[in-house]
Amino acid sequence: MRFDNEKKPALGIDLGTTYSAIARWTEKGPKVYQTKGGDYTLPSVVYFDERQEKPLVGNQALKRAFIDPENAIIGVKRMMDDGAQSIRLGDKEYTPIEISSMILRDIYEYAEKTTPGFDPTGVVVTVPYYFTALQCTNTSEAASLAGLNVLGIIQEPVAAALAYGIHEEEALNDEIIMVFDLGGGTFDLTIFRLTNSKEKLTFEVLATGGDDRLGGLDFDKALAELIKEKSQLNFSGVSKEDEIKATALLMEAAKETKEILSYEDFADIIKPNILPSQHIELEIERSEFEDSIESYFAKMDMIIDSVIEKASLSKKDIDRVVKVGGSSRIPKIDELLSQKIGNAKTYGNIDPDLCVAQGASVYAAFLDERIGWSKEIEIKTATAHALGVGLSDGRFSVLIPSNRRTPCEATRVFTTNTDNCEELDIDLYQGSSKFIKNNKRIGRIHVAGLKKCPAGELDIDITFRINQQQSVSVTIVQKESNIRKVENVKLT
Ligand code: ADP
Ligand code: MG
16 A cells, blocks of 8 residues: 555654744655745744734734734743743733644644645654753643644754755765754754664764854844944934834844845845834945854854764764754855865755754654655664762762763662751762762752651662653652652753
8 A cells, every 4th residue: 555645644843943844755755845925934933912813823923023022922942841831922821832832733734724635644843952851742742732643753953864864865875964053043063973774774963062042043133233333223212112113123124134145245224214213224245244243153163163072073074064944044154164074065955944844754754654665763862971969078979971872771879978867959960070060060859858867877769861852850769758759850
């Protein structure tokens, strides 16, 4: 039997911080659906006010967000660590899971509307590499709430690497690839070893790094500042309302201009009445924009070095660079990459905006055991740092050493060092030093209600667990006191 991939597709959705995309797997490779309005991506924005019957999603919501930011939510993905918190839009309250499900539903519904007899078998949704188990579960829940059958979750850099791997599968040998993802709000760098055999395509993560506050939005802000300065806008004596509106318009103009400057050497900006009887009429050169974001490039330069070092590689070992994310279209990125990694190593055959959704659809087809793709896909990850707890004498007790293949877990027994100790703070660290003062504290777990005992008599079991998504959880068990505590830990 052959699957009808058009009517019964396996879907991949890139639920991005700023933009989302949806693709299906076909026997000729992944295919991205259009979203309403004819683009291939959808702004991950939701807007609601009392005048609306139901929330707006996408471009319309983004437009409203510029003039009425109070009733809009942009970047809900940053709130997925607490799926139950309340977000007020208009006179209604929503949770981050509900907002995410609206975005997923919207992008799904347009694909459904434009495909007669649409009846997908399921969907794979992407998450950032550093998402904890909880954030992954919340994302998965959002997809279920949108009425989708969730086949699985995959990390964005793995999805992008998969899109590359599938595209080049026939010619592919074993390679070291670097996924360079510069999106709207975050910069993520991941180095993989890709191995291609007859039976298996294996992705082994060697190192990751990045900055979760570095992206297109920062470039918009820098350029908005430059435009404001050059056009000599005068904000003195302007009402609060006019100021908010002008700032929003300025940001919008900056984003437009920035995107134009990715393919033109200069851009004209004409915005009448940005403030009462003040206009913007200006020409900006690409080099001026580049100068305004120089500090961010210096940061990226450093992060590239540190991640290559973490992988115990040198620059010349990188065989391929896969660019991901809308901001990777900025021409200066190519300059940075070819200067650092080498000319002609950047891969140009996949779309940086779409390859995450494409890779997710390949993984969906794999999980759904589609005909035509019989190879196994294996994803291997490893710990970047040693993980453990701090002892009272300042030493670091390691439970999971660095470079340990994941998923994995380790348990060790600790005890109290004072008599009748009823409460304890257990400090969790990551790092490579024997002493906690040189390592990084990644969490603290408070344990209360311990049975009163002489020092050294209570056994306290501490377990570190790392799952397939690289999420770490710590479990603390003290049997006699009936204590069992599980907490997720975010690694940075
Ligand atoms: P995310 O993964 O955060 O959802 P995307 O990968 O979709 O984000 O990237 C969105 C960012 O890319 C936005 O800041 C947008 O302005 C920027 N962007 C899109 N196209 C271009 C372009 N041609 N030049 C520069 N930046 C761009
Ligand atoms: Mg992205």
